[in-house]
Every structure is written in C-alpha cells, then in structure tokens.
Amino acid sequence: MDEKGFKLGDDAILLQPIQRTGKTFYLTLFSLIAVILWAAAAYIYQYQDGLGVTGLSRPIYWGVYITNFVFFIGISHAGTLISAILRLAKAEWRRSITRSAEVITVLVLFFGVGNILMDLGRPDRMLNILQYPHFQSPLLWDVLSITVYLTASSVYLYLPLIPDIAILRDHGGRYQWFYRIFALGWRGTERQRHLLERGIAFMAILVIPVAISVHTVVSFVFAMTIQPMWHSAIFGPYFVTGAIFSGIAALIVAMNLIRKVYHLEDYLRPVHFNNLGILLLVMTLLWFYFTFTEYLTTYYGGEPIHMTIFWNKFTGHFAPYFWGMFLFCFIIPLPILSFGKTRTPYGTLIASISVIIGMWLERYVIVVPTLTHPRLPNEAVHYFPTWVEWSVFAGCVSFFILLYMIFTKFFPIVSIWEVREGREKSMAEVQERIRTYLPGIGVE
Amino acid sequence: MHKWGMVIDLDKCSGCQACMAACHAENNIAIIGPEESAKGRTIHWIELLPFIEGEYPHIKARLLPRPCMHCEHPPCIKVCPVGATYANEEGLVGIVYSRCIGCRYCTTACPYTVRSFNWYEPQWPKEMKGSLNRDVSVREKGVVEKCSFCHHRLLKARERAKAEKRELLSEDYIPACVQACPSNAMYFGDLNDPFSTVSILSRERRAFKLLEDLGTEPKVIYLSEGM
Numbered sequence: 001m002d003e004k005g006f007k008l009g010d011d012a013i014l015l016q017p018i019q020r021t022g023k024t025f026y027l028t029l030f031s032l033i034a035v036i037l038w039a040a041a042a043y044i045y046q047y048q049d050g051l052g053v054t055g056l057s058r059p060i061y062w063g064v065y066i067t068n069f070v071f072f073i074g075i076s077h078a079g080t081l082i083s084a085i086l087r088l089a090k091a092e093w094r095r096s097i098t099r100s101a102e103v104i105t106v107l108v109l110f111f112g113v114g115n116i117l118m119d120l121g122r123p124d125r126m127l128n129i130l131q132y133p134h135f136q137s138p139l140l141w142d143v144l145s146i147t148v149y150l151t152a153s154s155v156y157l158y159l160p161l162i163p164d165i166a167i168l169r170d171h172g173g174r175y176q177w178f179y180r181i182f183a184l185g186w187r188g189t190e191r192q193r194h195l196l197e198r199g200i201a202f203m204a205i206l207v208i209p210v211a212i213s214v215h216t217v218v219s220f221v222f223a224m225t226i227q228p229m230w231h232s233a234i235f236g237p238y239f240v241t242g243a244i245f246s247g248i249a250a251l252i253v254a255m256n257l258i259r260k261v262y263h264l265e266d267y268l269r270p271v272h273f274n275n276l277g278i279l280l281l282v283m284t285l286l287w288f289y290f291t292f293t294e295y296l297t298t299y300y301g302g303e304p305i306h307m308t309i310f311w312n313k314f315t316g317h318f319a320p321y322f323w324g325m326f327l328f329c330f331i332i333p334l335p336i337l338s339f340g341k342t343r344t345p346y347g348t349l350i351a352s353i354s355v356i357i358g359m360w361l362e363r364y365v366i367v368v369p370t371l372t373h374p375r376l377p378n379e380a381v382h383y384f385p386t387w388v389e390w391s392v393f394a395g396c397v398s399f400f401i402l403l404y405m406i407f408t409k410f411f412p413i414v415s416i417w418e419v420r421e422g423r424e425k426s427m428a429e430v431q432e433r434i435r436t437y438l439p440g441i442g443v444e
Numbered sequence: 445m446h447k448w449g450m451v452i453d454l455d456k457c458s459g460c461q462a463c464m465a466a467c468h469a470e471n472n473i474a475i476i477g478p479e480e481s482a483k484g485r486t487i488h489w490i491e492l493l494p495f496i497e498g499e500y501p502h503i504k505a506r507l508l509p510r511p512c513m514h515c516e517h518p519p520c521i522k523v524c525p526v527g528a529t530y531a532n533e534e535g536l537v538g539i540v541y542s543r544c545i546g547c548r549y550c551t552t553a554c555p556y557t558v559r560s561f562n563w564y565e566p567q568w569p570k571e572m573k574g575s576l577n578r579d580v581s582v583r584e585k586g587v588v589e590k591c592s593f594c595h596h597r598l599l600k601a602r603e604r605a606k607a608e609k610r611e612l613l614s615e616d617y618i619p620a621c622v623q624a625c626p627s628n629a630m631y632f633g634d635l636n637d638p639f640s641t642v643s644i645l646s647r648e649r650r651a652f653k654l655l656e657d658l659g660t661e662p663k664v665i666y667l668s669e670g671m
Contacts, residue, residue, distance in 0.1 A: 050585040051546070052563030057484035059557045061548040121546015121561065121586025125526075128545050134527035139549055143525070225553040226519060226658060374557045375655060376510070377493050381484030 011419060014412045017262050019173060021409065024261075032402045039395020042388045043118060051121055053388045060371045060383040065119035068393055070239070070363045071246070072112035072400075073146070073218050075356075078247030078254075079105030080153040081211040082279075084204040092430060093275055095422045096267040099415045100258055101251050102157040107403045108250075109150050111396045116142075118392060138220040149207075149214045156203040159196060162186050163417040175410075215243040222366065228306045229298060229370050238290040245283040245329075246359035249352035252276055254404070256349045258413055267414045270344055277348040280355065281337035288330050308373045317382060318369045321361050328358025446614070447535050448593055449635035449663040450622065451645040452509055455670065456629035459507040463490050466624030467511075470594060472576045474566030474583075487560040489591035490621050506669070509630070511621065512537060512558045512591035513654060513662030520550035520559065529588075535663060536593055544587040551588055555655055556662075559590045593632075594619035614640055635663060 046053050056063050079101035086094035117123055133140055166186035169179035186192060219239035222230040232238075252273065259268040298306050313322040333351035336342045368383055385393075407413070467473070467490045476485055490511040497504045514537045521529050521537065528543040529550055551559040565585040568576070576582065579596040583589050601616035614633045622630040633642040642665070645651065650667040 050562070050564040052480070052485070056563070058486075058551070058560060060484075061551045061561060116547075119547065121548065121588075122544065122584075125543070125545045128526040128528075128543055132526045132528075132543060134524055137523050137525040137549065139523070139525040139547060221549075225523065226555055227552065371552060375555050376557055377495060378557060379484045379486075 011416050013263065014267070014414050014416050014419075015168070015171065017408050018168065018410065018412065025405070025409075028405065029402065032398045032405075035398040036395050036402065039391045039398070042391035042395070046118075046388050046392075047123065051119075053386060055384045055386045055389065057381050057383065059374045059378050060368060060381065062119070062367050062371060063383050064364075064385045064389040064393060065115045067360065067363045067367050068115040068396065069112050069119070070218055070367070071360050072108050072115060072396070073215060074239070074243035074246045074359065074363070075250045076105045076108045076112060076149075076153075076247065077211055077215060077240075077243035078108075078251040079103065080149075080156055080207045081105075081244060082248060082251065084156070084207045084211075087200070087204045088208075090433070091275075092422060092426055093272055095418045096264075096414045097251070097255060097272055097276075098160065098418070099157075099411075100254055100413050102153065102160075103404060103407050103413070104247075104250055104254060105153045106150070106157050107407070108400055109146065109153070111400055113146060113150075114396065115392075138217065138224045141217045141220060142214075145210070145214045145217045149210050152203065152207050152210050156200075156207050159199050159203060160415055160418065161411060162196065163188065164412050164415060167416055168411075212240055215240045222370075227370050228303075228373070228375070229309045230366075232294060232297075234290065234294055234297075238294060241283065241286050241290055242359055242362060245280070245287050246356055248276060248280045248283060249355035249359070252280065252348045252352040253356065256345055256352075258408070259345065262408070262413070264414060267419065268345075273345040273348045274340065274343045277337050277343035277351070280333065280348065280351065284330060284333050284337060284355070291326075291329075305373075305375055309369050312369050312373060313365060317372075318365060321365050325358050325361035325365055328354045329362060330358075332358075445534060445636065446612075446634045447636040447663065448514070448598075448617070449633065449642050449646065449665065450511065450593070450619070451631040451642045451651075451665045451667060453629045453631075453645075453667040454506070454508065455650075455667065456627045457507065457509060457625075458627050458629075459492060460626060461492060462624045462626055463509055463621035463630065464488060464492065466620040467591070469575075470577055470580070470620035471592070472566075472580050472582050474562070475568055475572070476564075480563070485563050487562070487589065489558075489560075489589075508654075508666065509621075510556065510558065510654070511619075511664060512593070513556055513660065513664045514593060516661035516663065517659060519553045519555060519658075519660060523549045523553045525549065536595055536598075537590075538592055538595060539588060539590065541581060541583050541587050541589070546586040546588065548588065555658055555660065559588050561588050562586060594621075 054063065054065075083094065083098040083101045086098065117126055120126060129140065129143055133143075135141075162182075162184060163186055165179050166183040166188070169176065169183045216236040216239065219235035223232055223235035225231060255268050255272065255276075259265055295310070298310050312318050332354040336347050336351040372381075372383065467488070471489055473487050473489060476487065480486075490509055492507040493510050495506040495508060497506070514531075514535060516535065518529075518531060518537050521531060525547060526543055526545055528540045528545070529537065530540070531537050546561070548561055551557070551561060562583050562585050566583055579600065597619065598617045602612050605612040605616060614637065618632050622632040631641050631645060633640040635643055635646065637643055645667060646665045648667060651665050652668055653662045653665055656662075
C-alpha cells in the first residue's frame with residue numbers, strides 16, 4: 001500500500017458522515033439539546049434546594065441516581081470488553097463493529113460518574129474524595145477502578161483510531177489541524193504498524209481485568225454492607241454478567257441506528273447481528289442462572305429479614321418492577337435470540353431494547369427494596385422518583401446520544417483501516433491459521 | 445480511658461418521648477413540618493421504635509428508645525469515602541459535618557438506620573431561632589447527622605474539671621435524653637469502670653443489645669421487660 005496517496009475506493013461511504021451533514025442530524029441535535037437544557041435546569045433546581053426535591057427519604061436514601069450509576073457503568077462494558085475479547089479471539093467479524101463499541105464505553109462512563117456526583121448532598125465538596133481519601137470505603141475503590149478504566153479505554157479507543165485520523169488528515173477536509181495533531185505523524189510504515197499492533201494487543205489484554213474489576217467493585221458498594229439481600233458473595237460476577245448483558249444490548253441498538261442512518265448495511269451485516277445475538281443469548285441464560293441462584297439461596301435459607309424483601313419483590317409492592325425485569329430480561333429476548341430466523345438486525349434490536357429496559361429495572365430492584373425494608377421497624381414510606389430525577393435521567397441519555405452523534409461526525413464509526421486490512425490480509429491469514437489446526441495439511 | 449455507654453431499662457420506660465423532645469432542643473434538630481415528615485424526612489437523634497407483636501385482640505406493642513448505638517465495630521465508619529465519620533479514642537462515633545459530602549453511604553450501611561440526612565437547608569420557626577443551643581453546631585443542607593451522645597456536654601464537663609483542677613468524674617457528663625427521662629429508665633456512664641451503674645446493669649440477666657448477632661457491639665444496652 002502506498003503511504004501518501006491512500007485511496008479510499010470502496011470505503012468512501014465511511015467518510016460520508018464526516019463530510020456531509022443532513023437536516024435530520026440538526027433536528028435531532030436540537031431536540032437532544034432541548035432535553036439536556038431541561039435536565040440541567042432540573043439539576044440546578046436540585047442543587048439550590050437540596051436533595052429534598054427528589055423522592056428520597058429515610059430509610060430509602062438511594063434511588064434513581066444510584067440505579068443510573070450502576071446502569072451506565074454497566075452499559076460501558078459493551079465496548080472495550082467485547083471489542084478486546086473479539087480482538088484477542090481473532091474473530092474476524094469484529095472489524096466493522098469494534099469502533100462503535102469502544103466509543104460507547106468511553107462516553108457512557110461520564111454519565112455513570114456524573115450520576116453519583118449528582119447524588120451527592122454536597123457536590124461542592126466532591127474533591128474531599130481526593131483530599132481526605134478513606135481507602136476502606138468501597139466507594140473509593142470505585143473512584144480508583146473507574147479512573148483506571150476510563151483512562152485505559154480512552155487509550156484503547158484512541159490507538160486504533162490513529163490510522164483513520166491519518167486518512168482524514170490526508171484526505172483534505174475540515175479541521176485539518178485537528179487531525180494533524182491527533183494523527184501523531186502516522187505514515188503507515190512497517191515500524192509504526194508493528195508498534196500500533198503491539199499497543200493494541202497490550203491494551204486489549206490490560207483492559208479485560210480492569211473492566212471486570214470495575215463492575216465487581218460497583219457491586220461491592222452494596223455487597224460489602226451487611227444489609228439483607230445486598231450482602232451476597234455472588235454480587236461481583238452477577239453484576240459483571242449483567243453489565244456485559246446490557247452492554248451488548250446497547251451495542252446492538254447503536255449498530256442498528258448507525259446502519260440505518262449512515263446506510264452502512266454493507267459493513268454491519270446480518271451476520272454481525274446474528275453473532276452478537278448469540279452472544280446476547282448466552283448472556284441472557286447466564287443472567288437467568290445468576291438471578292435464579294441468588295433468589296433460590298435467599299428463599300431456601302428463609303431468614304425472615306431477607307424474606308420480607310424477597311416477598312416484597314415477588315408479590316408485594318415491588319412485584320411490577322421485579323416481574324417487569326424478568327419479562328424484559330428473559331421472557332422477551334430468549335425466544336427472539338434462540339432462533340436463527342429471528343436473530344436478524346431488527347429482531348436483535350427488539351431483544352436489545354427489551355434487555356436494556358430490563359437491566360435498568362434489575363438495578364432498581366436491587367437498590368430500592370432493600371432500603372425500603374431495613375432490619376429495624378421504620379416509617380412506612382415508599383420511594384417514587386420525582387420529575388427532577390426523571391428529567392436528569394432523560395438528560396443523561398440524551399447527552400450520551402448527542403456525544404455519540406458528534407463523535408460520528410468527526411471520526412469514522414467503522415474502522416476504515418481495519419476493514420481494509422481484513423480485506424487485504426486476513427483471508428490468507430485465516431487460511432494459514434486453519435491449516436495449523438488440522439492434521440494432514442498442517443505445518444510440519 | 446472512659447468507654448461511655450448507655451443502659452435503657454424497658455421495664456421503666458413509659459414511652460413518654462421526653463427523651464426525644466429533650467434531644468431535639470439540645471441538639472438543634474431542624475423542624476421540618478408535617479408535609480416533609482409524611483415523606484419520611486423527620487430527623488431524630490433518638491426515637492421510639494414500635495415493635496408490634498401478635499394480632500388483634502392479643503396484640504402487644506413495645507416501644508424501644510433508639511439513640512445511636514456508638515458501636516465498637518461501626519459499619520458506618522468503614523464505608524465513608526472521605527473519613528467524615530470516625531470513632532474517637534473513647535469509642536464515641538462522630539461526624540465531621542464540614543467534611544461530609546452527602547453520599548449517604550453511611551446511612552445505608554447502618555443496620556440500625558439511626559442516621560439522618562438534611563434534605564433541605566435546616567429551618568426553625570422564627571420564635572425558636574433565638575433559643576438554639578450554642579454548644580451544638582447547626583448542620584447544613586446535604587450532610588448526614590446523628591446522635592453524638594451529647595458529645596458537647598463531655599467537652600464542657602472536661603473543661604470544667606480542668607478548671608477545677610480535678611479528674612473528670614463519670615457523673616459530670618450525662619446526655620440530654622438521660623437527664624430528661626422522668627421515669628429514670630436511662631442510665632449513662634463509664635462501661636470501663638466495673639463498678640459504675642451502667643457496668644453493673646449491663647451484666648444483668650435482662651441485658652441485651654440490639655441486633656447483637658451482627659457483631660457491631662453496641663454501647664447501648666437494653667434491659668428487657670417483664671422478667
């Protein structure tokens with residue numbers, strides 16, 4: 001491949017979103033900004049008046065914000081983790097989906113962190129966490145692991161982006177100076193390629209334990225207390241499973257949108273959705289396995305303090321949420337994902353939306369019922385989020401979509417050089433690899 | 445070193461709530477009004493927990509005054525991300541209001557749910573503002589608060605003892621709730637002194653602690669009724 005005169009050829013369509021922007025984009029942009037401004041107003045109201053404007057009370061000290069914190073951090077497991085696993089497994093079909101996955105991770109993390117900051121009674125004192133850190137607190141473990149995760153996944157997003165930024169630099173268009181800086185002088189030489197591959201491979205390995213640690217530590221916020229139905233050793237893996245589960249669902253939704261909006265049907269093919277659908281199916285079953293184990297253990301043990309909460313979820317006040325979770329996380333996605341016929345882009349989209357709703361409910365059903373029934377008698381209050389909390393939630397989702405959209409306007413959402421490399425090199429590579437697996441034709 | 449503890453004799457407690465009233469006045473606890481109270485936002489540093497047993501007509505209601513337990517192993521302290529809640533060398537569990545970030549992790553971690561949060565800027569009716577206790581700091585919006593065993597009284601007593609050039613005696617220090625109890629159901633003193641009233645009572649056959657099996661080792665000891 002010649003270095004300077006890089007011909008886009010077939011992949012020209014991948015640069016189109018950056019070169020041209022339609023009316024729909026601006027319409028969506030402004031409606032998202034409207035929601036964000038509304039949410040900002042709601043938060044300012046909360047900041048000035050105090051957390052009293054939420055539906056929280058004693059003893060239900062945590063509600064939608066903490067649910068969102070767990071939920072958004074969970075969604076972040078879409079990108080980096082899945083992309084890293086697929087890269088390491090040399091799954092060739094990864095090439096056109098890794099970028100869109102990695103972006104989700106980096107962007108959504110801000111909203112996970114943002115929600116916990118908005119939950120603070122004194123957000124003006126949040127730097128106390130750095131000034132007076134108390135390392136015995138699981139919240140501080142969160143601060144540490146999320147910081148590492150955000151850094152690692154940003155690097156992991158950036159590294160494979162370099163050759164594409166260089167393409168944008170060489171192609172002449174807007175913001176040349178910007179791409180020149182971030183291309184870091186990429187010329188596509190043998191040495192550069194080698195370094196890049198080493199870097200990506202290293203980050204892919206590093207990012208997996210970091211990602212797992214993040215959601216484990218998020219679960220520790222609950223599991224380390226001695227509150228009934230929180231104090232569970234299964235919570236670490238249960239949360240990681242849930243995170244990957246909702247993460248894949250978010251990725252499928254994002255891919256569906258990208259495919260439709262930017263006409264990338266040729267890059268994001270039914271086979272991608274089929275494969276991700278199988279992955280989602282595995283996670284659906286794993287989620288069920290963990291949920292079943294968790295609740296059966298509680299039920300069999302039958303400790304009254306746990307059973308109060310158990311029955312409250314199964315038949316009591318939280319039954320609509322609990323069974324809603326079960327419906328959205330299991331009953332709807334399972335049949336859709338089980339059959340090849342329904343594992344289409346559209347089918348997986350339906351299953352994924354259902355999973356995302358279900359996983360939000362799952363977090364809510366973990367956080368709120370336990371707090372509603374503490375060990376000692378308490379005032380019989382029930383929590384319901386106020387308009388402030390719903391607005392902030394809507395604002396977070398809109399802001400995330402907005403950032404994602406803007407990203408697609410500055411960088412190709414499908415990795416150009418990786419698709420190209422796949423086309424040029426991996427055919428032969430894969431053939432060679434298969435040779436090494438088989439007796440008879442293998443390498444001596 | 446003293447180890448301050450409280451004994452509450454449930455046989456003597458009449459459930460009059462004088463302890464609650466005294467505590468409110470002593471510790472500048474905000475008055476939040478009926479509307480907020482219905483939302484479950486009342487702040488109490490000590491309150492009467494209702495334990496209802498049995499069904500009508502064989503119903504039995506017990507009331508149990510509950511201050512902060514000042515646990516020997518407090519679950520709240522471990523989880524605070526900024527170290528705003530701490531135990532001092534005498535075993536009193538306190539809060540640095542000016543450091544608290546209001547994450548409410550301690551409130552959810554406390555198995556006794558004794559901790560309260562300031563949902564709004566604390567308020568008092570105009571007439572009451574002049575009678576706030578000057579020894580106790582007024583909390584701000586967005587921080588957690590709870591019973592301190594009237595720690596300010598200990599500081600005062602210690603100063604007085606120093607001025608009078610003598611050792612601090614257990615009798616010098618007594619929280620407002622204990623002082624106000626009309627039926628003498630509450631005792632306060634040094635659990636490290638084997639001959640103090642609280643020590644003797646804590647070894648009684650009727651003595652029990654709340655949620656003892658959690659291993660938090662509360663320094664509030666109850667004497668059960670009807671034995």
